Amino acid sequence: MKIAIAIILLVVFSVAFHLVSPWYLPPIASNWQAIDDTISLTFWVTGIVFILVNFFLAYVVIKYRKGKQERADYEPENKRLEIILTTITTIGVAAMLAPGLLVWDQIIAAPEDSKEIEVVGQQWQWSFRFPGDDNKFGKVNNQFITVANPFGINPSDPAGQDDLLVSGNEVHMPLEQPIKVLLRSKDVLHNFTVTQFRVKMDLVPGTVTSIWFKPTRLGSFEILCEELCGIGHFAMRGRVVVDTPEDYQTWLNQQPTFAQTQDFTAGDPLKGQSAYMICATCHGQKGEGNAAMNAPKIAGMAPWYVERQLRYYQQGIRGKHKDDMFGQQMAPMALTLSGATSVDDVAAYIKTLQDIPVVETIQGDTKRGMSLYRTCGTCHGATGLGNQGLNAPRLANQHDWYLKRQLENFKQGIRGKHPHDVYGVQMRLMSRTLRDEQSIMDIISYINTL
């Protein structure tokens, strides 16, 4: 008896929960309303079956429980009833399947006028490629991938020269334009999901997959990786910004071509040296850093990282947060590097500085730190030397008080929260694996030993 009542209550609760749940499909931002409609249809069909079967079950348990009748009926089979039930079920199933297959037919055939955008996945970042003026993608192969050619574009293919490359985790797409994303992976399986677009597809190394949709709403939407891709899986985030066609074009025009990225002229350390005079007031003549000025050591930092951080400061991506006191000091300093090449020049000069050992100020449980560091080491390297291919800077031989403050800043969202800090998002999620101050002390004391 209790079980029958429980089943009735659970059914009522399920229906009520469905009706009031604030947790449901987020508002759609693509043309795939048909998917949502098929979901509604499926809810109706399955919901009715769920209610009928379970209410009947509860009724039967109440009506025929022990003591209600002398003995059970003896009815091994009932052909008619069996045929009726089979038929009704078949109709219900067909009613859900048929519209589903019709929608699928649309999903697998991208319209003629679709714009193709390549999405490239790697552990645990996104990048994007556009075909450029010739409207043709250059040939790619993972075996061409180097630090200088992260997309693995075949350098001898003329069609690849004008391909536009977007290395951050953020891509723009024009409103109301059918987009066919070509999906490619450099390492393991990933999955391109924008929840509001409803469709998703895996990125499979060794082949190119695709899916199409038409963005129908302006805004910025998160890209999530939804195929387990290693320990950073949950931190593999990106963004699709849906723009008006004009804004989209403006954005696209700012992206470098493959040829431009290859024709990269390294900064001039001599020019950089004079610009460095301002930096030296805080960071020191030898780039050794200065605890009293809260300035980190910059000698030994890789130019690509120095350049990125300087640009972040210039663009207000770093050093803008109201609680980032020292970052706020740095931001106007970065703006003094106003020439077209000054940032590169300074970075080139910093590269010439001799790396100097730092003094430890933080004590912690090195052994525990070592076990905590196994997550960090995946990107930053087992010896903390950094990995440009993963956009992970060097950690070894940096002032420990600076590392501690940066970890705390990431953890509290003082750093890495800006929507354009495309790699900061990842670091923010990772910093939260260090639950308390002691963990931070422990891990830094381990980094000190590297």
Next chain:
Amino acid sequence: MSNVAIADQPDDSHHPKTFITKYVWSQDHKVIAIQYGTVAIFVGLIALVLSGLMRLQLGFPDSFSFIDPSAYYQFITMHGIIMVIYLLTALFLGGFGNYLIPLMIGARDMVFPYLNMLSFWFYLLSVLVLLASFFVPGGPSGAGWTLYPPQAILPGTPGADWGILLMLISLAIFIIAFTMGGLNYVTTVLQARAKGMTLMRMPLSVWGIFVATILGLFAFPALLVSAIMMLLDKTIGTSFFMPAIISLGEQTGYTGGSPILFQHLFWFFGHPEVYIVALPAFGMVSDVLATHARKNIFGYRQMVWAIVAIGGLSFVVWAHHMYVSGMNPYFGFFFATTTLIIAIPTAIKVYNWVLTLWKGNIHLTTPMLFAIGFIFTFTHGGLTGLFLGNVVVDLPLSDTYFVVAHFHMVMGVSPIMVLFAAIYHWFPKITGKMLHKGLGKAHFWITFLGTFAVYLPMHYLGFLGVPRRYYAMGDTDFVPASAQDLNASITVAALIVGVAQLIFIYNLILSLRKGEKSGPNPWNATTLEWQTENTPPTHGNWGEHSPVVYRWAYDYSVPNTLEDFIPQNIPDEAVAKESTTSKSRSQENGDKS
């Protein structure tokens, strides 16, 4: 003749004489079943603890410093693989298959007792190898239970050095164990049935286990070869599943392999695996329902053919796990169609269970509660399968919590409800003792309501778009803060359900030592296992004479008979006679609820 038992007359010389041969190197299918069952429940408890740890992280992120991303991914991987293979497959087939097949078909043992013994020891070895991975450098694999390459064998995934090797070796050993057991079960069902036990008189439990075993024999080889191929990719650098890729910024030297090939092989095993677990559950729950409703199973022949049809169809639906894998999109039409077709025989089974109860005389015993609970959870989990099976509906839901909720409801909670029903139902035969009723009911209610509280809300997190296998959500625009509260409540419910299983373990131990004596047939059941001379049955099962079968397995409440059940080994002419003296033979179990 297939229905002549191989050793009809007992031969004393084969009975084990020493403790070791009786209980350790035993060739008795009942002892082997208990060995299988004990090990399976033991690893199942480990997997349960792992799920608790994983839920702690999901419910309360940023709280437990010992759960870093590596540990989390290792927990989910080991939880999944243990539950699916080392608990469910082993307990249904190695445990209940072993125990029930010979007893239910009237055989004295499996036809290859020595092979049966080896099967268990290989299984134990596979469990030990798997558990050893907790103690190797780098820990167990964290690749997810699906072990998708390339990531499963590359750095960046926890346990990519030792853990994955031990995992693959353990799987290979398990499959060897299963093959030895499986060939045995199939041969025994085909060759060792008692006189009169035609195939269409077999209890549905045997049908379920029989068909599931055949599925296993076809499906597991696909997993075996993919495990071996991945081992070669990992150890000697072949490229079966490995295309030209970089790993953490470095070129790898692999070239030309296909990660999707692995997925096809894995799911060619993986989907039948669902039914390897589900079909025995379907069969066993049918017997529990009929016995405790005192009514014949409704539509027996339809039930048998549904089991066979589901078994056959289960080999042509595998790629519904791969709608978004990047396989040829035209496959979507085929696999969505086959997948939704399989819903029809499955729905028929549900109808027939409910119609079995209809006009029955329902005794709400503990096994019956679990069986009715199963109908509810299986209906729930089956219906959500219609969302995921329909390729377009799968697109937004794939890889979200909806999938997790669906498969836990349909192949976690539901089969486990049946396992509990089966344990409460057959424990008296296995041990001669009844399980404690009050503890059993408490265990049922917490488990039934608790799992609902865990999985119902989880579906809605899936609709919202919360991805599965995320160590932490962090800040995501479309996920409101309330979703985290919901996740926390799921964790609380999950922990309660987890702890409540201690009631069950306590009940097992308590009842084994001090339980009420059950007698040979406490539920007044018709099937042969309840008609043995001794309870628990001794080696050889049947004493002097093997049983002879005169009727199907479901003669409950036959009109114009005194008693409401006629055991399968009672001839028609004995029924009337039996009916006058039957009171002394059967024991009322006196269940009032």
